[in-house]
Amino acid sequence: MKQELDKAYNPSLSEDKIYQIWEQSGYFNPDNLDLPKNAKSYTIVLPPPNITDKLHMGHAATVAIEDLLIRYHRLRGDRTLWLPGTDHAAIATQNVVEKKLLRGQGKSRQDLGRAKFLEEVWVFLKETQSTILMQVRKLGASLDWSRLSFTLDEERQLAVRTMFSEMYKEGVIYRGERIVNWCPRCHSTLADDEVEYKEQSAKLYAFKYDKNFPITISTTRPETKLGDVAVAINPKNERYQKYLGQEFTVDFCGQALKIKIIADRNVDSNFGTGALGVTPAHSLVDWQMAQANNLPVIKVINEDGKIKNGFGKYSGQTALVARLEIVKELEAKGLLEKEEEITNNLSVCYRCGTPIEPLPSRQWFISVDQKLKKLGNKSLKEKAIAVAESGEIEFIPERFNKRYLDWMNNLHDWCISRQIWFGHQIPVWYKGEETFVGLEAPQGDAWVQDPDTLDTWFSSGMWTFSTLGWPLNFKDGKKINDLAKFHPTQVLETGYELITLWISRMIMMSFFALGEIPFEKVYLHGMILDKQGKKMSKSKGNGVDPLDMIDKFGTDATRLSLLMGTTPGNDSRFSEDKVEAKRNFINKLWNISRFILTTTDEKYFATPNNKEPKAKTLADKWILGEMNNLILRTTENLNNFDFSLAADDLSDFTWDKLADWYLEIAKIEKNKEEILIYLLKNLLILWHPFIPFVTENIWQSFNDQLLLIAQWPSAKKKLIAEEAKDLKLIQEIIVAVRNARQENKIEPAQKLEAVIYGQEATKLLNDQKEMILGLRTGLATLAVKEKGEKIDKAIMVAVGGVEIYLQGTIDEAKEKARLLKEQVNLEKLINLQTQKLNNSEFVEKAPPAIVAAEKEKLVNYQTELSKIIKIIKSL
């Protein structure tokens, strides 16, 4: 079935076709893999992309890394499942559709009403969802599409409702009043981490409530002072000590207020006047102070960001207008003492940028501190902390373990209700005073469902097990079917910005539902920045569309550029030049394969990849040794998540060792077909997780089976250093001689081995009168015109491993000089080494392994030196 490779590799012609072959093979689904019963499972769930976004570089990185892991484990014979899905992204999606509606029809969501609006959302969603899934395919993702999930499909709705009612039953979910972050534009609460901070300059006003009040307070928000119930001072503040505990009735801009003087250590005596007006309804800190001191809560601002009724002329004004009006009134009454410019952080909604109003509101919460019997009387928070501390869940890179723990240790109850329409509607129904929590509405008409929806992270927090069939696959506390086979998953791979939003929630949710961790390892990749190191964003227009890169350079090159030169958890810059360089490499691999396959008879194609062929020459021994070590290192690197290192190493072998040296040798030494095919097959397997398309393409041209399910090669133990070193020297000589032979000025290659052992070295070299080496590929001319530094340099280069220098009439003196130089170098090294080993401190204090290694080095130098001396003597 030999099928010749095209002269030039064109990814755009073949990638889609190959993806189709894979998909049709069914091997993306682990159920179709031919595996022994006891094969290990290896599962990753794809972080579900939001259906609002088209793919960006972050997704491409995610796919590159996860597909790499998945393909590697599939090749290793694991029961490998990569589970796809999409996220409904409640608020984000609603915002996008709202904007579209407003732009298109000039209508708001309220104009349409809930049902109509949701219809619009679903139309939008169907369209973008299929686009996104197509794009994920384009990236070559070997996802099991038969298990495709959506955070809002029927199965996930069942999972979410079950989760909610079980949590409610056990008292983990409760309804309560608390200060929430309220976005007056989105008309919804926001979680703490959905709030962003924007630095701004603000005015800090200092004033008294009325002229009888003894303390001047300072604030940037005078309008909220209409709801003040106390003034807080630092307990150490001597100036106001005498007022502590006193109560005053004041007339603040026409509003009668009861103000108690309280102490709180959070108050900074040096900020403003050192006295803080306590507004429980509109500040979290103040709320806590009010609770601690049993003070009432007076709401001033409503859900629209306007002053509530009951505050005289201010009622109905927006907060900002009211603020200016109050300042004007204070000024008129002579109460305003000071006005200064300060910079502070304004909290704004992460979706729309509108300033947040902290408001007391009745919401649904998940208690993170509620002790649970089924968790050994531990809370979700305690469990989630314990698994990170014990290492049961491992973060890669490790430092994110600390960031996770810092977050978890300060975790408060999680507000899960959102006042938006799109999402999982809260499965709670009310009838008068009655409340029903369950999967479906109870019988009867009078029941009304809670209008709120759940925080989008509630459903994505369940992602590892809701996708595997929970709760149906969880019977009597036992996992069955997919849930038993694939949970806990092995790796959760995502961007580090999701540690708080997503990862912490997944861990808690999994503990509640299953009493176990959701994943064993968390691999966190950095952000993909633009060429200047700036965050890619739609508004800045500096984003790079991965699909553009794919069109231009192919998926493999795009993926490889995201995997190389990057380290976990560190941001990396993306540049087109890098993708181009990888494209060039892929072309090189293509040409290497083309050369091997076109010069090899078809009957050798069946050479197995897992049985090392016999080495006939030293060059063979060398390259097979290199391949053996490459297999060992690649396996180790991938097990350690060192993708960049693995790819560097593979490139070095492919380009420098195989293409530049061994293939050149193979042009002279014959009968290398088995070795070449063996090398090619293993090289393609090792590369496949990184660059799946081109490797499969080449593989298909000379194999009947798919590379997708080939067998990862095994290796013998590492060759000892000395052997490898010898082989490297040999390799140099082989090539030098081979080149000389091409000039028809040297004996045939059969004599190579003799050369290597130095027996006929002199004779061969002496024959090379007037010879210049390195006129062709693989070697270069090294022109040395004079003695001195330049010669030394040239000699160094020669010794350094690339070529042997010979010029004009063979100059024995020069050759001798080269050898002498090497001798001197070696002697110097041996001296240093001997000194080192004679140093008793070193021998005693350095680890034995290092001492042994150093001794080995000394031996190596000595053997090398004796070889050199032998050659010099024979000259």
Place this chain on the structure above:
RNA sequence: GGGCUCGUAGCUCAGUUGGUUAGAGCGCCACGUUGACAUCGUGGAGGUCACAGGUUCGAAUCCUGUCGGGCCCACCA
């Protein structure tokens, strides 16, 4: 204020628990290239590994401090 991270060639970055002479890609310069490959080959220039101390027989690597980027958390009344 607390924490994390980075500073290595002109640029982008590697550097595998401290170990001979610190690497790659791109860029630059020179030379070469008619059958695997110009998407190429060979060579070259280019580094006080931010700085200062310390630990060690030995430091780009570990510790302390300084300077300079980036990020996270808290506070900002």
